Amino acid sequence: MPDMTELIRVAQLSDTHFLAPGDTFEGGFGYDTSAAFEAVLADVESGEALDLVAVTGDVADHGRAEQYRVAAAAFSRLPAPVNVCPGNHDQHAVFGAGMGRPSIGTSRVLELGDWCFLFVDSNAGVLRVDETGLTHDPEDYEERLHRNGALGAREAARVRSMHDTSSAEHVFIWLHHPPDPQAPLSHDADYAEEWRAVMPDLPKVRGFGGGHTHVPDEHTFEGVPVFVAPAFKNNFDLEAATLLPPGYRRYEFEPEGTVRSETHLVGEDTWPRHPLGRSVMSLLRGEISYAEFDEIVARRNAAS
Ligand SMILES: [Fe+2]
Secondary structure, eight states: OOOTTSOEEEEEEOOOOBOOTTOOOTTSOOOOHHHHHHHHHHHHHHSOOOSEEEEESOOBSSOOHHHHHHHHHHHTTSSSOEEEEOOTTSOHHHHHHHHOBTTEEOOSEEEETTEEEEEEOOBTTOOEEOTTSOEEOOSOTHHHHTOOOBOHHHHHHHHHHHHHHOOOSEEEEEESSOSSOSOGGGOOHHHHHHHHHHGGGOTTEEEEEEOSSSSOEEEEETTEEEEEOOOSSOEEETTTTEEEOOEEEEEEEOTTSOEEEEEEEOOTTTSOOOBOOHHHHHHHTTSSOHHHHHHHHHHHHHHO
16 A cells, blocks of 8 residues: 555556457457457566556446456456446346456455545446345346446535545546536536536545546546546547557656646557548547438448
């Protein structure tokens, strides 16, 4: 455990979208995420020692048990304790069961030095509650698959409670869906408004670390930085209209409450920055829906 006067170093992996042998990607396209993990692991190991690895959801591409087994075997090799929160691709029960390992946790709160890290589930409203009070995924996986974020009253109350109860001076929020992302496809005004409403109650929050967009980025929300991590599955540069290699983020947390973060992209030769087609760019810019994009692809495949 770090000394109170020391920097805390964290790596953030997000949208790892692990597959089991023989699986194909949801959406039909992605990098070899196990190869991406190897390249990220090599980069992680070449850097300074870490206090924690935060994983911010979309751990498994279809949220299946076998995919979590691949993910857990990979995460167990990381040179620091790992803590994970779920994304829209994950499935509730198998995520919980599949991520639990002696060195991998799904804690909602971790204190390190003078920092309190909150791990937020930004998938509010997805789960059903049975007669015992146990929560389950909906019957139809599609209901959670393409969702943007939702905080919900219960999770907002949990965040307020943990923020107020922690004796740490500084709070940082890890979650799958970043508030107010710049990537148009993932932008959701209602979700941003949920966070905007709760932020006045959270004066110790110094920033957010999220994923989901597959567009590595950094922006400011209500006066604090929001860092968006690259994915392992596929990444996009919306300005250059190209793919980007996979990667992760590194963070340094100062005892006085500042956060620095940088993106590390890995394997430029293996995953070159190919130009993106017009229909992919239209999807990413939010000009067409997933359904419209799928229709265009189906028409093109039928014509060829
Ligand atoms: Fe993702």
